[in-house]
Amino acid sequence: MxxxxxxxxxxxxxxxxxxxxxxxxxxxxxxxxxxxxxxxxxVEIIKEITEKVLNENGVQALQYGPTKGHEPLLHKIKERMHKKGMPCGIENLQITTGSQQAISFSAMLFLDKGDTIITENPSYLGALASFAPFECQVKGVNADSEGMKMDELEKLLSEDKKAKMIYVVPNFSNPTGKTWSLERRQKLYELACKYDLPIIEDDPYGEIRFEGNHVPSIKSMDIENRVVYLGSFSKIFCAGLRVGWVMAAPDLIDKYEMIKQGADLQSNQLAQMQVETYLNNYDIDxxxxxxxxxxxxxxxxxxxxxxxxxxxxxxxxxxxxxxxxxxxxxxxxxxxxxxxxxxxxxxxxxxxxxxxxxxxxxxxxxxxxxxxxxxxxxxxxxxxxxxxxxxx
Ligand SMILES: Cc1ncc(COP(=O)(O)O)c(C=O)c1O
Structure with missing residues (x-):
C-alpha cells in the first residue's frame, strides 16, 4: 500500500x-x-463545573454544536480580548482545538505548495511540525534579545518572492523564553504591510509575565487587518480541555470556520461549556x-x-x-x-x-x-x- x-x-x-x-x-x-x-x-473545580454543566445543560453539552464555537464562550473571549487591549466582536473569533489547530489552519489558509514560511530562529517545534505536510519551505530568521533581527528579515523578504506567511511567538517564546521589544513588533508589522504578508501571532504565554512591562501585541497595531492572533486556555487554565481561539478580520474568520468544518466540525462542546462556566463563576485572573x-x-x-x-x-x-x-x-x-x-x-x-x-x-x-x-x-x-x- x-x-x-x-x-x-x-x-x-x-x-x-x-x-x-x-x-x-x-x-x-x-x-x-x-x-x-x-x-x-x-481538578476539584472541574468536577464541580462539570456537574453544573451537565445538570443545567446536559443535552446541549453532549450534542453537536456550532462550528464557530459555543456562543457564550465567544462572548467571554471577546470581553477578555478587550481587557487585553485587543477589542473585537464575536465576528472576529473562531474557537479551535487548542492554538495548535489554529496554526495548522493558518498554514491551510495562506500557503500553497512551494511557498516560504518565515519563522523566528529557533521557533515552536509544534508549529514547524504542523507546517510539514504543506510542502513549503520554512526559513528561520535569527533573533537577538529584542526579537527577530529586522535587517535579516528585510533582506529575506526582498529576495524571496515565495514568502507567504510570517509565524511568530513574541511573548516568552517557546523555546527561548525571549520577548520581543515594541520596536521590533512595529518594524515587523511595517514589513508585513510593505510585502503584503499575513502575520500569525501565537500568544499562549502572554499573560504569564513575572516582571517588566507589558508590551502591546502586534494585533493591537493591526490597522490593515493582516494579523491573525492565536489565543489559548492551555497555559492559564486546563491544557487537556483543548480550547483555543483565532482572532482575525471577519472575512478571514469565515475561512477559518470553513476549514474547521472540514477538519472536525467543531471543538468539544462539553469542554467549551466547562471553560465558559469557569469564566462565569471563578476568577481566572x-x-x-x-x-x-x-x-x-x-x-x-x-x-x-x-x-x-x-x-x-x-x-x-x-x-x-x-x-x-x-x-x-x-x-x-x-x-x-x-x-x-x-x-x-x-x-x-x-x-x-x-x-x-x-x-x-x-x-x-x-x-x-x-x-x-x-x-x-x-x-x-x-x-x-x-x-x-x-x-x-
Ligand atoms: C508557542 C506555542 N504555540 C502553541 C502551542 C499549542 O498550545 P495549545 O495547547 O493551545 O494547542 C504551544 C504548546 O506548547 C506553544 O508552546
Whole structure:
C-alpha cells in the first residue's frame, strides 16, 4: 500500500521522542515537555463545573454544536480580548482545538505548495511540525534579545518572492523564553504591510509575565487587518480541555470556520461549556496570578542553580515570563549525546536543534521549569551540572 509523499517529510516531535526515552526510565526528572504545573490544574473545580454543566445543560453539552464555537464562550473571549487591549466582536473569533489547530489552519489558509514560511530562529517545534505536510519551505530568521533581527528579515523578504506567511511567538517564546521589544513588533508589522504578508501571532504565554512591562501585541497595531492572533486556555487554565481561539478580520474568520468544518466540525462542546462556566463563576485572573507566582519562583530557582552549578561556558536566557530557559553550549557540543548521558543519571531535557528551521545548532538545549517541583529542579540541575562539567 502506498502512502502519500507528504508523510515522508513529517517527523515525530523531538519533544515526544525525548519524552518516550524519559518515560521508559522510572523516576526520571524531566525538563523536557512544556507541561503546565500539575499544582495549578483545578481538578476539584472541574468536577464541580462539570456537574453544573451537565445538570443545567446536559443535552446541549453532549450534542453537536456550532462550528464557530459555543456562543457564550465567544462572548467571554471577546470581553477578555478587550481587557487585553485587543477589542473585537464575536465576528472576529473562531474557537479551535487548542492554538495548535489554529496554526495548522493558518498554514491551510495562506500557503500553497512551494511557498516560504518565515519563522523566528529557533521557533515552536509544534508549529514547524504542523507546517510539514504543506510542502513549503520554512526559513528561520535569527533573533537577538529584542526579537527577530529586522535587517535579516528585510533582506529575506526582498529576495524571496515565495514568502507567504510570517509565524511568530513574541511573548516568552517557546523555546527561548525571549520577548520581543515594541520596536521590533512595529518594524515587523511595517514589513508585513510593505510585502503584503499575513502575520500569525501565537500568544499562549502572554499573560504569564513575572516582571517588566507589558508590551502591546502586534494585533493591537493591526490597522490593515493582516494579523491573525492565536489565543489559548492551555497555559492559564486546563491544557487537556483543548480550547483555543483565532482572532482575525471577519472575512478571514469565515475561512477559518470553513476549514474547521472540514477538519472536525467543531471543538468539544462539553469542554467549551466547562471553560465558559469557569469564566462565569471563578476568577481566572486570580488563577493566572497564582501561576505567575509559582512559575516565577521556579524560574528564579532554576536560573540560580544554573549559575551556581553549570560551567561558565554555558549561556542561558532569563525569561520575564512563560515556561522555558534556553541554553547555548559551546560550539561543537552535541546536546543529543548529552541527553543520552543525562538519561543515565535520570534527568531529561530537549535538545534545541529541532527548534530551528534549518539543520545545525545542535549545541542548544530547552529546559522547562513549570512541570517539576522545586526539589526535583534542585536535584536535576545539580546532576546536570556535574555531567556538563565532566563532558565540556
Ligand atoms: C508557542 C506555542 N504555540 C502553541 C502551542 C499549542 O498550545 P495549545 O495547547 O493551545 O494547542 C504551544 C504548546 O506548547 C506553544 O508552546
Amino acid at each position: 502506498k502512502l502519500s509523499s507528504r508523510i515522508d517529510v513529517m517527523k515525530p516531535s523531538a519533544i515526544r521522542e525525548a519524552g518516550k526515552l524519559i518515560a521508559a526510565k522510572k523516576n526520571c526528572i524531566s525538563f523536557a515537555a512544556g507541561l503546565p504545573s500539575p499544582d495549578f490544574i483545578p 486570580a488563577q493566572v496570578d497564582k501561576i505567575i507566582e509559582g512559575y516565577k519562583s521556579k524560574r528564579d530557582l532554576m536560573c540560580h542553580l544554573i549559575d551556581e552549578h553549570f560551567p561558565k561556558s554555558i549561556l542561558r536566557t532569563k525569561p520575564e515570563g512563560g515556561m522555558f530557559v534556553w541554553l547555548d553550549l559551546p560550539d561543537g557540543v552535541d546536546a543529543t549525546d548529552l541527553l543520552h548521558k543525562a538519561l543515565d543519571i535520570d534527568v531529561g531535557f530537549v535538545p534545541g536543534g529541532p527548534f530551528f528551521a534549518e539543520k545545525g545548532h545542535e549545541n542548544t538545549i530547552r529546559l522547562n521549569y513549570s512541570t517539576m517541583n522545586p526539589d526535583q529542579i534542585e536535584i536535576g540541575i545539580k546532576k546536570l551540572g556535574v555531567l556538563f562539567h565532566d563532558e565540556l
